[in-house]
Amino acid sequence: MTAAADLLPATRNALSLLLLSMADDEFVIGFSDSEWTGIAPLLEEDVAMSSIAQDEIGHARALYELLADVVADGRDADAWAYDRPPDGYYHARLLDHPRGDWADTIVRRYLYDTADAVRLDALAGSSFAPLRDLVGKLRREERYHLMHVEAWFERLARGGAEPRRRLLDALQRLGPDAGTVLTPLPTELALDMAGILAAPFPELEARWRASLAAAFGHLDLPPLPPTRDPGTARTTHSDAFRRLHEEFTLVRRIDPEATW
């Protein structure tokens, strides 16, 4: 399938929800990580984290553009990104946590990037060509993001008493929401049937948990808990997200015609 017009209505709906979840994930983590610009632990890391945050906003933009093509209701990428109320966003609850300290940010990135990598792997051979092509590009950049965050995750785990304590605290806060990135979408059956996604989400989540269990064992970290309240994995958002939303929609609300 190379054009959205060729899709069956059920497939098109399911694909839209998948694209929306991925775009919102990338958009929200990109904005959250950009909150470190100017205050990261060292200058070089400030540049690195800001650059990675920019990459994620770029991924979100590409995904929103594809979403706009698939939904084809007249909304462009900016409208999808900025013109919804907070409850209209469909990102995983893992990304709803406030910025917190550096360990919170590293843990959030680590849990998200590892899960996102499994999701992207499952889309690399997608039957929908525009998504397959985009995923090929996203994976090339996400590879570096993963190397960067794994380096930090290991350094916090082995960096002495305080870094490790902060890492464990962050894992305690974020761990129960980690699985929300791969919690099944209500329409996923249509994705499997159309060959858009290589394996159902429960299988992807099991794969991700197995690889994480190995990494955690290696670093002597406690296992991740099961997902808390998976029924609202993407639908109930926190006050921290409402504040972030208030900020990232500010320019758009002041001047809807602004370009950047």
Add this chain to the structure above:
Amino acid sequence: MTDSPLPDRPADVDGLPALEAWEVFRREKEGDPMRHGGSVMAPDAVLAVHYARELFGRRGESAALWVVRRADIHELDDPDLLDPPLDRSFKKPGGYVMRDKLAAARERSGQAKPRPKTGGRPKADDARRPKADDR
């Protein structure tokens, strides 16, 4: 990010290990030599490479990077060794013209004179002006 050594952070302040300087060399495009690009501060080689990538490669401006711990560089800047006080101009190759010998050797071997690379600075009067490699 600076060219002068920064004082290292004492170990374990805020849980951060001591930083040290790493020199970054970059190849702008395939076939170019490595050139010094600048330096980064990082606690170890892995992060140094990540930071070098962000500071000298994130806009696609480098085909390859070398990252070297500054402490591993052997430096020579002794003026007695590098800038001798007596006249050493006879060690420079400027007075030795080998254009005719080179042309004769090319004729014997049947090789044509190499064409200048495109994108370089060859001009119309190039043939008449001796170039460095013609001497």
